[in-house]
Structures are given as C-alpha cells and as structure tokens.
Amino acid sequence: MTQLGLGLLVGYSNTYISNVETTKEAPSLTFIQRADLHLKTGGTLELLWWSWKNGSLIQGFPEYTAQEANATALRIFQPRVIPGLLQTAEYAAAMESGNVLRGKISQAQADSRVKFLLDRQRIFTKTPRPSLRVVMDETCLVRPIGGPSVMARQLRHLEVLAREPRTTIQVALNAVAELHPLSHPLTLLTMAGRTMLGYTEGLQRGYLERDSETVAEWADDYDLLQAEALSPTESLAKTRRLREDFEHAS
Structure with missing residues (x-):
C-alpha cells in the first residue's frame, strides 16, 4: 500500500506518513489506532506504540507480542507468577507497584505496562479464538501478590478462564519440581501455516526463537512438563481450594 493510499484510509496526509516512516515525526495514538483498524493488524501497532511511548518493556518483548497477536495457538509455562495473559488488572498493578517501589520503573511506566498487558488479552476475543494451554508451577497460586x-479474585478469574473453550x-506441583524439565518462562506460538516460534526471558531481556530445531526441543520439554502436571480437572480443584483459603484470610 502506498503512503497516499494509507493516508486516504486513515485521514492523514502522505507527507505526515512519510515523516513517521522516516522518524522525522512521532506518530499520534489516533493515527496508530486508525492504521491498526484499516490494516487489520489486530491492535499490534497500538501495543508497540505504547511500548515505544513509555520505554516500559524489556528488550525483545515488543517483537514477541507482535507475533503473539497473530498466533493461532499458545502454549505457556510460567514459574512464580500468574502468566500475563491470565492476570487480572489489579494483580498486574500489584506486580508493577513492587517495581515502582524498588525504583526500577516510574509509575507512568507501570501504568503503561498494565495497559499493554490488558490490550494483549484482547486476542481471546478474536474469532476464531486462539487455543491456549498453560502450565504454571504451584508457587504462582500461593505467592500472595497484592x-x-x-x-482470591485472581484465582477465581483462573477458574473462569479454565472453563473457556479451547x-x-x-x-x-512443587513437590515434584525435580521432574520439571523447564525452569524459565516459556511460550510456544503456533502461527498460520503451522510455523512455531518460541519465547523466553532472562533478567534483562526477552528472546524470540525462530530456529525450528531449538523450538522443537522446547516443545518436547513442554510436553514432558504437561505430562507431569496435574490434570486440568485436578488443577481446577486445587485452584478452587487455594482461592477459598485466600478468601478466608482476607
């Protein structure tokens, strides 16, 4: 699509679009939202805009989220904290408040991260809805974030999500942690055409893996982890019991 053609769709001049492309001018949020709509990018451009605007995300993560928005299936392993796509807004805010108190990010960056997270969750309103498989270690359910x-409300949210289609x-369980083949967070994305991508994170940055052999090894480890985990029915029952414990403590 030409600059002129895009300009006619979104209501901006081709000069403005040229300046954005050559970084002479920063794109406005309105322009980004209109471009998302007409280019049918599923909100990806806005997600990246918020990342750029506040510099709030770790290196490598925006590249991953651009792929996540178009995935047909996601397999996620998360240690220690609830996976982002499953977090409630208040749980996410509590997580980020700790980073603010430690001086790692500003409050504005924390707010941007939470908004970015909630925007990512819109992928589950798509038709067809992408399939989602999640394994989280037991610590995620008992670590009292917030x-x-x-x-209690976060675990109730998990109970609702567990009943969603696909x-x-x-x-x-922590009791058999030595059998777990994974110790770092891992996400496997299935894209159109059955291509698979992998994503993991270190302390300072994220890594989007495209090498098919490496991703296949990660997928094998994920399958082993899934086999060692509680069944979905057992996991739902455990989540419910822990949620009730938190309700009694609140």
Missing part, C-alpha cells in the same frame, strides 16, 4: 483479596490450565 494480598489475600487480590489473590483453554487448558494445569498446575505443576
């Missing part, structure tokens, strides 16, 4: 009330949530 206090008992926040955790969604499987499993818990890997």
Whole structure:
C-alpha cells in the first residue's frame, strides 16, 4: 500500500506518513489506532506504540507480542507468577507497584505496562479464538501478590478462564519440581501455516526463537512438563481450594 493510499484510509496526509516512516515525526495514538483498524493488524501497532511511548518493556518483548497477536495457538509455562495473559488488572498493578517501589520503573511506566498487558488479552476475543494451554508451577497460586483479596479474585478469574473453550490450565506441583524439565518462562506460538516460534526471558531481556530445531526441543520439554502436571480437572480443584483459603484470610 502506498503512503497516499494509507493516508486516504486513515485521514492523514502522505507527507505526515512519510515523516513517521522516516522518524522525522512521532506518530499520534489516533493515527496508530486508525492504521491498526484499516490494516487489520489486530491492535499490534497500538501495543508497540505504547511500548515505544513509555520505554516500559524489556528488550525483545515488543517483537514477541507482535507475533503473539497473530498466533493461532499458545502454549505457556510460567514459574512464580500468574502468566500475563491470565492476570487480572489489579494483580498486574500489584506486580508493577513492587517495581515502582524498588525504583526500577516510574509509575507512568507501570501504568503503561498494565495497559499493554490488558490490550494483549484482547486476542481471546478474536474469532476464531486462539487455543491456549498453560502450565504454571504451584508457587504462582500461593505467592500472595497484592494480598489475600487480590489473590482470591485472581484465582477465581483462573477458574473462569479454565472453563473457556479451547483453554487448558494445569498446575505443576512443587513437590515434584525435580521432574520439571523447564525452569524459565516459556511460550510456544503456533502461527498460520503451522510455523512455531518460541519465547523466553532472562533478567534483562526477552528472546524470540525462530530456529525450528531449538523450538522443537522446547516443545518436547513442554510436553514432558504437561505430562507431569496435574490434570486440568485436578488443577481446577486445587485452584478452587487455594482461592477459598485466600478468601478466608482476607
């Protein structure tokens, strides 16, 4: 599509679009939202805009989220904290408040991160809805982020999500942690055409893996982890019991 053609669709001049492309001018949020709509990019451009605007995301993560928005299936393993796509707004805010208190990010960056996260969750309103398989270790369910009330509502949210179509949530018990083949967060994306991508994170940055052999090895490890975890029914029951414990403590 030409600059002139895009300009006619979004209501901006081709000069403005040229300046954005050559970084002479920063894109406005309105322009980005209109471009998302007419280019049918599923909100990806806005997600990246928020990342750029506040510099709030770790290196490598925006590249991953651009792929995540178009995935047909996601397989996620998360240690220690609830996976982002499953977090409630108040749980996410509590997570980021800790980063603010430690001086790692500003409050504006924290707010941007939470908004970015909630925008990412819109992929589950798409038709067809992408399939989602999640394994999280037991620590995610008992670590009291935000206090008992926040955790109770977060776990209730997981119970609701576990009943959604094309969604499987499993818990890997701490008692058999030595059998878990994964120790770092991992996401496997299935894209159109059955191409698979992998994503993991270190302390300072994220890594989007495209090498098919490496991603296949990660997928094998994920399958082993899933086999060692509680079944979806058992995981739902455990989540419910822990949620009730948090409710009694709040």
